[in-house]
Amino acid sequence: xxxxxxxxxxxxxxxxxxxxxxxxxxTVKQGEVLGxxxxxxxxxxxxxxxxxxxxxxxxxxxxxxxxxxxxxxxKAAMNLGIETIYQYNSMVPTMSIARNxxxxxxxxxxxxxxxxxxxQKRMARESVSAIADVDLHLRSPxxxxxxxxxxxxxxxxxxxxxxxxxxxxxxDEPTNHLSxxxxxxxxxxxxxxxQQGITGIFISHNMHHVFQSCDRxxxxxxxxxxxxxxxxxxxxxxxxxxx
Ligand SMILES: Nc1ncnc2c1ncn2[C@@H]1O[C@H](COP(=O)(O)OP(=O)(O)OP(=O)(O)O)[C@@H](O)[C@H]1O
Ligand SMILES: [Mg+2]
Numbered sequence: 001x002x003x004x005x006x007x008x009x010x011x012x013x014x015x016x017x018x019x020x021x022x023x024x025x026x027t028v029k030q031g032e033v034l035g036x037x038x039x040x041x042x043x044x045x046x047x048x049x050x051x052x053x054x055x056x057x058x059x060x061x062x063x064x065x066x067x068x069x070x071x072x073x074x075k076a077a078m079n080l081g082i083e084t085i086y087q088y089n090s091m092v093p094t095m096s097i098a099r100n101x102x103x104x105x106x107x108x109x110x111x112x113x114x115x116x117x118x119x120q121k122r123m124a125r126e127s128v129s130a131i132a133d134v135d136l137h138l139r140s141p142x143x144x145x146x147x148x149x150x151x152x153x154x155x156x157x158x159x160x161x162x163x164x165x166x167x168x169x170x171x172d173e174p175t176n177h178l179s180x181x182x183x184x185x186x187x188x189x190x191x192x193x194x195q196q197g198i199t200g201i202f203i204s205h206n207m208h209h210v211f212q213s214c215d216r217x218x219x220x221x222x223x224x225x226x227x228x229x230x231x232x233x234x235x236x237x238x239x240x241x242x243x
Pocket of ligand 1: 015016018020038039040041042043044045046047
């Protein structure tokens with residue numbers, strides 16, 4: 001049996017007076033797509049910010065593939081293969097698609113003096129193939145991300161996670177403010193994670209989206225996990241009863 005890709009043990013998090021996470025235990029299996037649901041303020045974003053190195057827990061530990069890990073910075077999360085897509089700001093609008101794909105991982109060419117120069121040609125070439133892999137049709141890798149629709153931007157962010165072979169992709173309400181058509185596209189990206197062998201954690205207020213695209217649903221309320229079930233063995237009504 002393979003160790004779970006992520007295991008959270010007894011996580012606690014306080015924001016001054018607010019007890020945002022209360023003894024959270026969560027195991028995420030390799031290759032599954034987990035839907036995380038719960039009302040506003042339940043602690044969902046706090047939990048995933050801990051996994052993505054934005055916050056550190058006050059108590060508890062995290063294991064990845066059975067080994068204890070420290071995720072102190074977003075860079076540390078990235079190095080462990082954990083990529084996070086937020087509703088906003090997972091892209092820099094004033095930079096091209098190609099530059100956004102390689103943010104923080106720019107390939108360098110070395111000049112005679114030993115200075116690294118970004119390898120623009122390689123970035124353009126690889127971003128065309130990365131974007132084609134998620135079945136996204138964009139004119140040019142040089143187009144600015146600011147000119148893309150919300151759904152296309154999320155597509156580029158997902159292409160980035162796939163291209164760099166992230167192990168875990170976390171999506172925190174990636175469909176907020178998207179049109180129905182764009183939302184469908186993002187849902188199909190989430191479904192596509194499985195085929196790529198990427199483990200997904202999908203946070204959404206829309207239970208239908210979770211039931212359409214996830215293997216398992218976990219519900220949080222007031223900083224605690226209150227429900228955990230395979231999607232096939234529960235219903236939207238049952239999950240609602242726990243929130
Ligand atoms: N940076 C912060 N400083 C202080 N309190 C915070 C901070 N971030 C979150 N909180 C509080 O922690 C609790 C959990 O918030 P969190 O953002 O994790 O909820 P959530 O489940 O993601 O909610 P939503 O569905 O609205 O995004 C809330 O009471 C919130 O007000
Ligand atoms: Mg949130």
